[in-house]
Amino acid sequence: MRRPPGRGITDLVERLLTVAEVYAPVERDQSVVFDRIESAREAAIDRGPAALSPKNLVFPRCEMLLSSSTRGDESGRAPDPGPGGPRVLFGVRPCDARAIALLDRILGGGEKTDSYYIRRRESLVVISIGCTESLETCFCETTGGGPRSTEGSDILLEDLGDRCEASIITEKGVWLAGQIGLEHDPAGARTPRGPAPPAGPAADLAELKKRLDRSFEDQCWRDIALKCIGCGVCTFLCPACHCFDVIDEETAGVRVRSRIWDSCQFPAFTEQASGYNPRPSAAERFRQRVMHKFSYCIERYGMPGCVGCGRCVSRCPVNLDIRTVTASFLGDGGEP
Amino acid sequence: MRNPFVPIPMTVERNRVETVDGGIRTLTLSFPADADRGAFDFVPGQFAELSILGVGEAPFGIASSPAEGGLLDFTISRVGRVTTALHHLEPGESVGLRGPLGNGYPMSELEGGDLLLAGGGFGFSTLRALARFVLKQSNRSRFGDITVVFGARSPGLLLYRDDLEEWGERRDVRLAVTVDRGDGSWTGLTGTVPDALRRLDIDAGRTTALVCGPPAMIRHTIPVLAGLGVAPERTHVSLEMKMKCGIGKCGRCSIGGRYVCTDGPVFRLADLENLPGEFR
Numbered sequence: 001m002r003r004p005p006g007r008g009i010t011d012l013v014e015r016l017l018t019v020a021e022v023y024a025p026v027e028r029d030q031s032v033v034f035d036r037i038e039s040a041r042e043a044a045i046d047r048g049p050a051a052l053s054p055k056n057l058v059f060p061r062c063e064m065l066l067s068s069s070t071r072g073d074e075s076g077r078a079p080d081p082g083p084g085g086p087r088v089l090f091g092v093r094p095c096d097a098r099a100i101a102l103l104d105r106i107l108g109g110g111e112k113t114d115s116y117y118i119r120r121r122e123s124l125v126v127i128s129i130g131c132t133e134s135l136e137t138c139f140c141e142t143t144g145g146g147p148r149s150t151e152g153s154d155i156l157l158e159d160l161g162d163r164c165e166a167s168i169i170t171e172k173g174v175w176l177a178g179q180i181g182l183e184h185d186p187a188g189a190r191t192p193r194g195p196a197p198p199a200g201p202a203a204d205l206a207e208l209k210k211r212l213d214r215s216f217e218d219q220c221w222r223d224i225a226l227k228c229i230g231c232g233v234c235t236f237l238c239p240a241c242h243c244f245d246v247i248d249e250e251t252a253g254v255r256v257r258s259r260i261w262d263s264c265q266f267p268a269f270t271e272q273a274s275g276y277n278p279r280p281s282a283a284e285r286f287r288q289r290v291m292h293k294f295s296y297c298i299e300r301y302g303m304p305g306c307v308g309c310g311r312c313v314s315r316c317p318v319n320l321d322i323r324t325v326t327a328s329f330l331g332d333g334g335e336p
Numbered sequence: 337m338r339n340p341f342v343p344i345p346m347t348v349e350r351n352r353v354e355t356v357d358g359g360i361r362t363l364t365l366s367f368p369a370d371a372d373r374g375a376f377d378f379v380p381g382q383f384a385e386l387s388i389l390g391v392g393e394a395p396f397g398i399a400s401s402p403a404e405g406g407l408l409d410f411t412i413s414r415v416g417r418v419t420t421a422l423h424h425l426e427p428g429e430s431v432g433l434r435g436p437l438g439n440g441y442p443m444s445e446l447e448g449g450d451l452l453l454a455g456g457g458f459g460f461s462t463l464r465a466l467a468r469f470v471l472k473q474s475n476r477s478r479f480g481d482i483t484v485v486f487g488a489r490s491p492g493l494l495l496y497r498d499d500l501e502e503w504g505e506r507r508d509v510r511l512a513v514t515v516d517r518g519d520g521s522w523t524g525l526t527g528t529v530p531d532a533l534r535r536l537d538i539d540a541g542r543t544t545a546l547v548c549g550p551p552a553m554i555r556h557t558i559p560v561l562a563g564l565g566v567a568p569e570r571t572h573v574s575l576e577m578k579m580k581c582g583i584g585k586c587g588r589c590s591i592g593g594r595y596v597c598t599d600g601p602v603f604r605l606a607d608l609e610n611l612p613g614e615f616r
Contacts, residue, residue: 066389068389072430073345073430076389106585107585110585110598111584112583113340115338115339116341216612216613217613242585242587244580244586244587245580245586245588246581246586247392248387248389248390248392248393256389256390257341257389262586262588264587270588272576272577273394273413273419274415274550278577278614279614292590295592295593296590296592296593299593
């Protein structure tokens, strides 16, 4: 499944390493995850998306917001951001890059911008590699993306083995390409040379949203969520899930406030201090996950909160498949 | 770029018990820094996150009126770690504050008409802020008839006794205080907030209703207001959802495509009717 990158890619990574910190897919404990690399040999290009998305690099699983060791100091201090040199996120699949584009709208946008996210994001240049194969669990096209989607990428590469072609998409991409002598190939990613992945049907997202909105009170959610055990793995592996909790701790006189990834699949997510919970069972919580992705995100951010990477499908311990769920709403008559 | 997670330092001026059981207290906070006080511009109905670093942070409605000289009241029910720590704060101690957050009551729409404020339990806190604002002598003439309905489970759980006493004596506000269950000495109304509302005689065509309270109260109050003839366009409901960041990022307080923290907490009933019914 995993193959060493072609010479074109290896050469490119070596050049990148001379100008920036490079984060790429690497093999750790038999899984492919994103981590910093020191040499091109370390990069492991998986056939599909890596086991864990690179979301952690812009929105860490656990991030300190404030700390103080002074009694009575309630403002605290944000951690020192460190040197802001360029970081390259290399070898991302277009689905994961598209998820970063969504995080940009949520965490990076709005009236109050998230300075922690912006700081990490500003220094990051995203280089993705178009897909020439797809896994059984891939469904990017049904979420409005595709194996050569450029959303969220600064540069999109086409891996041709001994060389690669580049589409330079953003200003950041132009800057980085200039640093390493990478040239824009006008034909680039638009003329894929590799075998095209099977074209999944592009779902009618507007119609899906309409049908979901009509089904909020529907009893079907009970049946859909019946086998869900509420483990939350779908949300923790999701490159687009962005909900977080804020927690405080005190250790040896140092008081710390952090944020950590959280999951709408847990009862405590919405349980109020009074004990009242507007989403008391798996049915309401699973509904929230699907509605948030395919209705609320579209309404609020103009794109779905799902990029079709398939991680939630392949890792769900009870084989609850979000593709089947959304398809059931798009079936005849719209009733699942 | 201002870091939206850094709290303003505040000083506790007063910490007083509201309810007989001591479970609800009101903290009065001041701004040690003039610049912070000057920048804190809010309307009734907005909220803030109060925090003690190392213990935690939680959202509370601002219970005082904007016209109170840079002092902010927060009424806090002791239910967990953060609220217990807040209850234990002594005058002079520090507390963190992020805010003002949320939209607040639609003040410009309220001028010139009659107002009906209906609150239950300690959800009454932001309505108390609104009442103190509209009943202030210099503001009173900008509003028509004002009716305040406040309900608590028992007489011992009534809040803001000084305000209730003052409003009860004033001729320019109609006050209805009701308790679910009275005790031996209770001579006032018994029943729920919706029960008290049913007995009211209001000019519905001139009235804007402002409602805040627990979900069950809201659920039962909405049909009663409709029965009185208050239009859904002129009914504003302040909602509660569990909340963390308060700035529309953490995803927790979503009701449909809206966030209670930034799009609310005050919603026009006519808009709420188009949202999923999770607030009820």
